[in-house]
Amino acid sequence: MNTGTDRVKRGMAEMQKGGVIMDVVNAEQAKLAEAAGAVAVMALERVPSDIRKEGGVARMADLRIVEEVMSAVSIPVMAKARIGHITEARVLESMGVDYIDESEVLTPADEEFHLLKSDFTVPFVCGCRDLGEAARRIGEGTAMLRTKGEPGTGNIVEAVRHIRKVNAQVRRVVNMSKDELMTEAKILGAPFELLLEIKELGRLPVVNFAAGGVATPADAALMMELGADGVFVGSGIFKSDNPEKFARAIVEATTHYQDYELIAKVSKELGTAMKGMEISSLSLEDRMQERGW
Amino acid sequence: MTTVGVLGLQGAVREHFRSIEAGGAKAVVVKKAEQLSTIDGLIIPGGESTTMRRLIDVYGLMEPLRHFAASGKPIFGTCAGLILLAGEIVGYDEPHLGVMDVVVERNSFGRQKESFETDLSIKGIEGDPFTAVFIRAPHIVSAGPETEVLATYKDRIVLARHGQFLGCSFHPELTDDHRLTEYFISMVKSAGVTA
Numbered sequence: 001m002n003t004g005t006d007r008v009k010r011g012m013a014e015m016q017k018g019g020v021i022m023d024v025v026n027a028e029q030a031k032l033a034e035a036a037g038a039v040a041v042m043a044l045e046r047v048p049s050d051i052r053k054e055g056g057v058a059r060m061a062d063l064r065i066v067e068e069v070m071s072a073v074s075i076p077v078m079a080k081a082r083i084g085h086i087t088e089a090r091v092l093e094s095m096g097v098d099y100i101d102e103s104e105v106l107t108p109a110d111e112e113f114h115l116l117k118s119d120f121t122v123p124f125v126c127g128c129r130d131l132g133e134a135a136r137r138i139g140e141g142t143a144m145l146r147t148k149g150e151p152g153t154g155n156i157v158e159a160v161r162h163i164r165k166v167n168a169q170v171r172r173v174v175n176m177s178k179d180e181l182m183t184e185a186k187i188l189g190a191p192f193e194l195l196l197e198i199k200e201l202g203r204l205p206v207v208n209f210a211a212g213g214v215a216t217p218a219d220a221a222l223m224m225e226l227g228a229d230g231v232f233v234g235s236g237i238f239k240s241d242n243p244e245k246f247a248r249a250i251v252e253a254t255t256h257y258q259d260y261e262l263i264a265k266v267s268k269e270l271g272t273a274m275k276g277m278e279i280s281s282l283s284l285e286d287r288m289q290e291r292g293w
Numbered sequence: 294m295t296t297v298g299v300l301g302l303q304g305a306v307r308e309h310f311r312s313i314e315a316g317g318a319k320a321v322v323v324k325k326a327e328q329l330s331t332i333d334g335l336i337i338p339g340g341e342s343t344t345m346r347r348l349i350d351v352y353g354l355m356e357p358l359r360h361f362a363a364s365g366k367p368i369f370g371t372c373a374g375l376i377l378l379a380g381e382i383v384g385y386d387e388p389h390l391g392v393m394d395v396v397v398e399r400n401s402f403g404r405q406k407e408s409f410e411t412d413l414s415i416k417g418i419e420g421d422p423f424t425a426v427f428i429r430a431p432h433i434v435s436a437g438p439e440t441e442v443l444a445t446y447k448d449r450i451v452l453a454r455h456g457q458f459l460g461c462s463f464h465p466e467l468t469d470d471h472r473l474t475e476y477f478i479s480m481v482k483s484a485g486v487t488a
Contacts, residue, residue: 001410001411002409002411003406003407003408003409005409005410007410007426007467007468008408008410008426008427008428011305011408011426011428011464011467012408014304014305014308014339014467015304015305015339015340015341015372015373015428016304016340016341017303017304017305017306017307017340018301018302018304018306019303019304019340019341019344034343035347036347037343037347037348038344039303039344040341074343074399074400075341075343075344076341076404076405076429093406096404096405097404098404098405098406098429121406122405123405251344251347251348252348252351255302255303255324255348256324
């Protein structure tokens with residue numbers, strides 16, 4: 001009997017495919033997310049848009065919130081640890097959190113190194129903007145990827161950029177001849193063996209979800225159309241006029257992302273989505289996607 | 294050619310496709326009720342059972358699925374799929390499809406960090422032990438008189454068959470060992486209820 005194997009950790013993420021993972025800050029929101037059909041919830045103290053607004057150092061959530069959410073729902077519960085914060089991650093693992101997001105939404109604890117995620121029994125999800133970043137995180141042992149996008153903005157443009165870039169780079173690797181892969185590994189900053197594996201599989205060896213800016217059902221469907229395996233929705237749901245309707249609509253749009261009549265139907269009468277932000281209005285230091293190395 | 298559908302609302306759909314095709318049958322994704330008439334057997338994959346149930350309701354699939362089950366065509370539920378098939382779920386007032394005579398308990402091996410893989414011996418499958426991957430897995434607490442237990446792990450039932458229904462706690466689709474899917478395909482062939 002073996003726990004924490006790659007198959008067990010990556011398999012957990014495979015079971016989330018086609019689903020929506022929702023940010024929640026208390027038990028009530030977690031129950032609403034579960035009833036709406038979320039495949040998992042991310043337990044947080046503040047959603048990304050509030051982290052932006054309030055500023056200061058963003059750390060692992062208050063553990064009472066994590067515990068409260070874990071006892072409120074039967075679906076998996078994820079929580080965020082700061083980049084490189086070994087102890088926050090170990091504490092969350094000891095509590096029995098089902099997945100840890102080593103997240104650029106929080107203030108990094110280490111500006112040089114990420115966690116060695118293969119050391120843990122609990123699986124991790126990490127953000128990426130390109131195949132180099134994706135491959136380095138897989139090399140460290142992440143069992144799931146997500147686009148970084150630009151969290152808390154309600155603007156999908158960065159998530160679109162990131163999923164297109166990763167998928168274009170995967171296609172390029174798959175079509176390269178083997179003798180070209182070492183130089184590609186050097187250019188991308190990616191482990192050579194992983195590029196070989198991608199070439200043989202014809203895809204990434206772990207699932208890749210969309211995250212960072214999904215604000216409407218159409219945004220979620222767009223990310224599925226572009227090849228995401230599922231969707232994380234952060235501020236989008238509980239910062240909208242009617243979170244319950246919004247959550248249900250995003251789940252349905254994700255499942256049937258090419259059924260446009262259905263997306264039209266669920267998008268009507270939703271009220272106002274969260275107010276979005278123009279990315280160029282953010283200074284470089286305020287762009288969370290720049291965090292991670 | 295035998296056609297096996299995979300309920301494609303959410304979860305590990307692609308992996309089952311690979312396994313079905315390796316077993317020599319045709320695989321199709323089923324998202325809508327009318328597609329059920331085109332298949333000879335159905336796999337309900339792993340995923341989140343609460344999510345799948347909600348989507349089954351939203352798309353009016355509950356009655357068509359029960360009708361499919363009553364027609365005698367085989368259904369194989371893995372993990373969340375087993376929960377959807379079960380006649381009774383511990384701690385819940387109502388089952389989902391409720392067609393298979395077993396009582397199941399959700400998340401009964403613990404949370405994700407307790408998820409594991411292990412080798413099982415399966416009745417009816419010869420040769421090497423079968424590597425089974427358990428992820429936040431349910432288990433069968435008790436089986437009805439017409440349900441045959443095919444595998445156990447630490448005295449817990451993890452694979453059983455009740456007539457045309459096959460259900461397991463683990464994820465056969467996550468390994469390259471396709472023998473259990475082949476077993477199901479042979480159930481579909483011998484059921485002889487063609488599309």
